[in-house]
Amino acid sequence: MYLLEYGGEDDAFAAVESRHAATSVTRVAPGLAVANALVPERVRGLAYTRAASDLVGRTDASVASARALLEAASIDREGTVAVRATDVHGSSGVSTTHAERELGSVLVDRGFAVDLEDPDHALRAVFSEGRLESDANTNADDGRDDLIESVASGESGERVSVCALGWLAAESVRDFGSRAPTDKPFFQPGSMDPLLARAVANIAGAEPGRTILDPMCGTGGVLVEAGLVGADVVGTDAQAKMVAGARTNLAHFLDREDPSPTGVPRGSWHVARGDGTRLPLRDGAIDAVVFDAPYGRQSKIETHRLADLVSGALTESRRVADRAVVVADRSWANEARDAGWTLEAAFERRVHRSLTRYVLVLS
Ligand SMILES: C[S@@+](CC[C@H](N)C(=O)[O-])C[C@H]1O[C@@H](n2cnc3c(N)ncnc32)[C@H](O)[C@@H]1O
Structure with missing residues (x-):
């Protein structure tokens, strides 16, 4: 599975665009989606997706849970590492520096050397809290929910609290x-x-x-x-x-x-x-x-x-x-x-x- 990080305010639109590069895209939290497979070269050309990572796992948006998730994960990688944490729209209030330090120490305990400048592997830790808008499709003709992400519905969806960890696989070119x-x-x-x-x-x-x-x-x-x-x-x-x-x-x-x-x-x-x-x-x-x-x-x-x-x-x-x-x-x-x-x-x-x-x- 892969983790997709969206860049802007309009996740439903970003999700439709990201289907050009990934399959079975499902939004899991504001700014975040998961996908089954992806084409890294196409991710490079996306406008509203910033990054795609190999999903390690998901938990709730707290540093303690993220730490527990990483401790339990199997890591089939060699070389240097760095942790990059983000808090989507500042929604979870998690300290990203604290998260980077905690997750970095888990990796060091497991024998990895840290290279913040040019790591062989970057671990993305993305925290996000908020409402997941429902995928209304009132304007679409055929009711194919898998294809139809959005028409602004005005309804507020389920409240979610997510931390997702993933090894960076591809980033879009921001030029x-x-x-x-x-x-x-x-x-x-x-x-x-x-x-x-x-x-x-x-x-x-x-x-x-x-x-x-x-x-x-x-x-x-x-x-x-x-x-x-x-x-x-x-x-x-x-x-x-x-x-x-x-x-x-x-x-x-x-x-x-x-x-x-x-x-x-x-x-x-x-x-x-x-x-x-x-x-x-x-x-x-x-x-x-x-x-x-x-x-x-x-x-x-x-x-x-x-x-x-x-x-x-x-x-x-x-x-x-x-x-x-x-x-x-x-x-x-x-x-x-x-x-x-x-x-x-x-x-x-x-x-x-x-x-x-x-x-x-x-x-
Ligand atoms: C909104 S602009 C497109 C702007 C464009 N996307 C851009 O980034 O520059 C619409 C264009 O339609 C053209 N246009 C108007 N009537 C047309 C027609 N009958 N056939 C072809 N082009 C037409 C205009 O000359 C104008 O350049």
Whole structure:
């Protein structure tokens, strides 16, 4: 079993993204999930998962229990060790320095040498307390609870107190700050944050050998993130300025021989001027579509009413692919169903007071 540490506030969304890298993901406490198996290279490319570890075991969120758990565990490892403790959102009130000292002494008693700078094995000790939200799925169509993590339910779930111990197996590469929209060669207001862009690319299934399309690619934010985890990417946009800008950004981040920071070869890219409701692509030519629908007030909408544009793009997406992830400032769930999609999951992500982003996962 593995332990997944999520990074942000929205565990349900993080859980759906982490299923790109792990199987049988189950949330066990705020910020924490367990999984049956994982692909370390994919963990490196996750946005909302920070780390994955080989699970040693779970107990309640106290240092004494964590100590007892480690004393009882079998440890099939050689080399130097370090303990790194965290208290998720400061929820358990456990002293992480005390925890590191106590667990470190258990390891020393069992004959391990400590190397805090560069250990051969890092033991993660994660403490978390709080309510585990229920996985409501009222917006989803088929009731497949294994797939559907969230629609904000407003209900408060069971209260849990957890300490999980695990040997660090893989960490995600935290280089998103270097791709802030304003730091890219081409910038326009309304560009998607690279963290969300990476997450939606992962949920769409971006990986080497797969092709991801953004039919309204704007500055190419989603395509850059999908390309950096190895997918081949295709973009269209109605505006010539955006096409030129997306090309500049994609060339900057993907036209390089060295592997991407996540360790995979960078994907190939193609961007053309085109109408997202009439794609120049064969049926089924694409593995998955991701798009960030215009927000009416922000992006310039070429030739269509917003609802017609989104409906048309959803229908065309269904023709060329059998999976899609749609980001927008409203739900568009009915339009997605009308276009022949099944709603796998839906999320509302509050960006700031006047902007909520909706994410629909469609298959
Ligand atoms: C919200 S922006 C996408 C932003 C993008 N995710 C980014 O990070 O830059 C929506 C884009 O849709 C494009 N667009 C509007 N109508 C279109 C249409 N009919 N076909 C294709 N693109 C269209 C706009 O030019 C705009 O670039």
